[in-house]
Amino acid sequence: MEDDVRVIAGEFKGRRLKAPEGMGTRPTIDRVKESVVSSIYSARGGLDDAVVLDAFAGSGGLGIECLSRGAKTALFYEYDRKAQRALRENIDMLKLQAGRARIVQSDVLKRPPTVVAMPFDVVLLDPPYAYDLQVIVDFLRTLRDAKALADGAIVSYEHDSSCALAPVLERSGLDMDILTTKRFGGTTIDICRIACPDEEE
Template sequence: MRIIAGEFRGRTVKAPKGEGTRPTTDRVRESLMSAVNSARGGFDGAVALDAFAGSGALGLEALSRGAACAHFYERDGAAARVADGNAKALGLDARRARVHRADVLKDPPVRARPPFDLVFLDPPYALEAADVLGMVARLADAGALAPDALVVYEHGSAACSQADDAAAACGFALASRKKYGDTVVDILRPKEL
């Protein structure tokens, strides 16, 4: 995998070994980042959360495009080490790229300040949408999610109705949905209060 655009364009990103992670393909990542760029008006100054980081490719791509900082949450130790190695290979220090070896569903970063205004969710497809989006709702309830945040949720195409139900229950509105074969990328926003 390579960084697609920005400061680190063309730089290699290593993927964790084994079947435990499913890296987002370059094609999907490029389209996803283009959609985020349009929806936000760019990445400048963004505070990003890469919640199921794996290699960290989504958060690293956001940093390459101008995000101020990114927090990477990964429960698998080997994958967390790969994400940390990828950040260090790009010369990023802990002020811009912080890798947390933790289960984001069990221990979400509810004390994060400034709040996240860009959240990437690329969980294992077996995880329930209600659990994944429920974690983001916990961030919002704790003030760790900006009111105008974008939430990018990658899931399997068979889970669209569950994602819709979970988004509605957790207070998120669907801004866009794009399908790439068996992969679907939703961009969500917190509903107006």
């Protein structure tokens, strides 16, 4: 059975969100979502006017939480049709206009959003745990090199606790600092700040 999902704080506080049936996606439970979004909020100094990429959106819980707390707009990528239907229902239920929430049904790793009107201030990464960490780091590098990330963009990356992000970053040379690491059983969430090319030496 899916975990009950609701908006924790902000404009849509208390609103219940639909989650897709089946095991294809992992809806982020409330206590984890609260911890993640609060960490992003603290690292960025708020979410007002933030441009958010929810790269593996599922039913959109994390991206919607950011919108509820003041983000300007969110781009939701979701490939699974059931998850996308739940995401669409949640966005419609909250009456989020296209200017604030947009859905792309596509594999974000194969078709990354490299041409954007506004660079992303926040990137939410909750990919299937089977994905190699290097694949995700390469994805972030692609966004950075395309100037699709704002200076000092905040990245939240949820992955299996058996894997460590720091050694992958060291090998890759990507200028991204891990600000904090949170563990919830077999899940680890790294909150990071990524430097854009003109910030690097």
